[in-house]
Amino acid sequence: MAHYFVGDIQGCFDELKLLLAKVDFNPAKDELWAVGDLVARGHGSLQTLRYLKSLEGSAKVTLGNHDLHLLALHGKLKRANPKDNLAELLAADDVSNLIDWLRQQPLVQTLPSHNIIMTHAGVPPQWDLTTLQTEALAVSNALKENDYLNSLIAKMYTEAPDLWDSKSKGLPRLRYCINALTRMRYLHPDGSLDFGCKKPIKDKNSGLTPWFEFDSELKDNHTLVFGHWAALMGVTQQDNVLALDTGCCWGEYMTLWHAETNEKIIQQKLK
Numbered sequence: 001m002a003h004y005f006v007g008d009i010q011g012c013f014d015e016l017k018l019l020l021a022k023v024d025f026n027p028a029k030d031e032l033w034a035v036g037d038l039v040a041r042g043h044g045s046l047q048t049l050r051y052l053k054s055l056e057g058s059a060k061v062t063l064g065n066h067d068l069h070l071l072a073l074h075g076k077l078k079r080a081n082p083k084d085n086l087a088e089l090l091a092a093d094d095v096s097n098l099i100d101w102l103r104q105q106p107l108v109q110t111l112p113s114h115n116i117i118m119t120h121a122g123v124p125p126q127w128d129l130t131t132l133q134t135e136a137l138a139v140s141n142a143l144k145e146n147d148y149l150n151s152l153i154a155k156m157y158t159e160a161p162d163l164w165d166s167k168s169k170g171l172p173r174l175r176y177c178i179n180a181l182t183r184m185r186y187l188h189p190d191g192s193l194d195f196g197c198k199k200p201i202k203d204k205n206s207g208l209t210p211w212f213e214f215d216s217e218l219k220d221n222h223t224l225v226f227g228h229w230a231a232l233m234g235v236t237q238q239d240n241v242l243a244l245d246t247g248c249c250w251g252e253y254m255t256l257w258h259a260e261t262n263e264k265i266i267q268q269k270l271k
Contacts, residue, residue: 022267035120
């Protein structure tokens with residue numbers, strides 16, 4: 001069995017199919033692991049969700065910020081941005097089934113046999129594996145509730161809290177987990193999340209450090225796979241921290257990582 005990890009698809013379905021063809025992906029014996037932000041920007045968000053859903057157990061997905069935002073759009077809590085190219089998806093006959101499938105997907109996936117942890121944006125350096133799984137599970141359980149739109153999605157659009165507090169409870173604790181696992185890039189010296197800077201590391205604001213440069217128990221013992229941060233263009237300078245968002249939806253390319261061979265395969269954005 002081959003395990004293939006793909007960066008942010010962002011609705012670039014044609015590029016995804018070409019990339020999978022390059023490795024002769026076979027869902028009968030291979031698995032596709034997607035770091036989240038499955039939808040938006042590209043023109044194939046509907047096809048992307050239909051395809052991943054059809055793979056059933058052969059697809060391992062984590063939710064990204066754009067995927068959570070889609071839940072809000074479908075629930076009429078937010079207005080769609082035309083740049084997101086989600087009109088076809090939101091108008092599809094099977095959109096409700098796709099949304100129900102999407103909200104069953106977790107914020108973290110682990111591959112214990114390879115010591116791999118996959119999230120959309122990264123892992124807070126303060127967390128160990130138990131904390132990561134416990135906090136992510138709490139968000140997943142909230143997404144599965146019948147009233148998830150009003151109880152969680154409508155209330156997640158905030159930058160507070162931005163610092164982990166093990167004593168927090170309820171909604172603030174869920175919001176921190178969502179912000180950290182789906183939006184994190186830079187951290188302040190005290191470990192709090194910065195939401196303003198999206199620049200490449202060479203152009204970063206002073207006083208900010210990429211989350212993966214902090215000391216971390218998880219980083220020391222696992223390979224951390226994430227997306228979200230296209231400005232990195234796959235460069236972290238750390239062998240066990242893999243950034244797979246290489247900006248396909250912005251005209252660059254999509255990256256697929258073969259875990260067993262440590263090979264990266266790319267597909268340029270189609271014109």
